Amino acid sequence: MKKIFSQNKKNIQFLIIGLGLIGGSIAKKLSKNNYEVLAIDKSKKIFEMAKKAKVIRGGQEKIDSKKKLFVILALPPKDLLKVFQEFPKFLDTSEFITDCSSVKGDIYKLVKKYNLSSKFILSHPIAGSENSGFINSKANLFKDRISTISKLPGNSSRSLNACKELWDELGATSIVLDYKLHDKIFSLTSHLPHIVAFSLISLFSKRKISQYKNFIGGGLKDFTRIAESDPVMWENIFSLNRKNLLKDINELQNEIDNFKKYISNDDATKLLSHLKKIKKTKKSLNQ
Known part of the structure; x- marks a missing residue:
């Protein structure tokens, strides 16, 4: 070339x-x-x-x-x-x-x-x-x-x-x-994780933060690091990719509901099986 x-x-x-x-x-x-x-x-x-x-x-x-x-x-x-x-x-x-x-x-x-x-x-x-x-x-x-x-x-x-x-x-x-696949992929790999991080920090804002502050470990810090991102940038992204993002939010909500169901029913067998499947999927993402 x-x-x-x-x-x-x-x-x-x-x-x-x-x-x-x-x-x-x-x-x-x-x-x-x-x-x-x-x-x-x-x-x-x-x-x-x-x-x-x-x-x-x-x-x-x-x-x-x-x-x-x-x-x-x-x-x-x-x-x-x-x-x-x-x-x-x-x-x-x-x-x-x-x-x-x-x-x-x-x-x-x-x-x-x-x-x-x-x-x-x-x-x-x-x-x-x-x-x-x-x-x-x-x-x-x-x-x-x-x-x-x-x-x-x-x-x-x-x-x-x-x-x-x-x-x-x-x-x-x-x-x-x-370009269409781009917006679909990045909704799940980038935009939705930001929604999750922002939401988790928003939850903290509704609690007495002083009770939790000294007990925040590396995992939470790593997971919510992106919640410090530019609000203007992310309002733009969420708004312009809303069709893909709303679909992914609904599907994530279904995943959370599954956890809620297993925990509410004290169904240790299904909860353990679900967690094992998730761990296997995560390992495949690392390969």
Whole structure:
């Protein structure tokens, strides 16, 4: 596969819209690899911090029409959807566009609406953290991680190759995943676990926390770590992936009801059998 970026560094620019954990980490890695990185962020303080650290060269005023522009959207999902109206010029004149969102369905609709299918590749790096923001970003965030790429009707082979090369440049391995299947899978593997963690901490908020605080072990801390995640980001994700998520919530509720039934009936045999099946399933996930 012919290299698009690395053999042409002087003639391309990356424009990153959003300098949070993901956008900031992309900017740090690309600038470290000697690419020209520009950015747009609603926080002037964050923008200036990135510029002072030489993570970015500047903002949209530095865009050179003689160079090829590659746009990366690294925003909370609902803010990302607004980009299509707020920055149409950059999207229209760019050579390639990708996103980093955990929900794809609504983005795909806008990609079709604005006739960007040939150059907009849906992608999602599996590298999030409860520690959000530019201050927590790091150049090696994507090293040995996975990024999904969702091939859409009309995607050019050049844009697909550019997306794969981008994530390779950032240290990640790309896996192709249908965008509908993406939203279904991540509802169960990411979005639902956040619902569970948030719910458990919400339960603590209704108790006298001082009674429990000294008895919180490593298991609970590990399990609920993600409840410290950005509320705005997760409101966006829950809202935009609600169809898949509501289905998974209902199925989880059924699982909890099974436990409730076995415990209420003091049915040790069925409870033990159920726990053994779950342990076996968990081991298969580890393989």
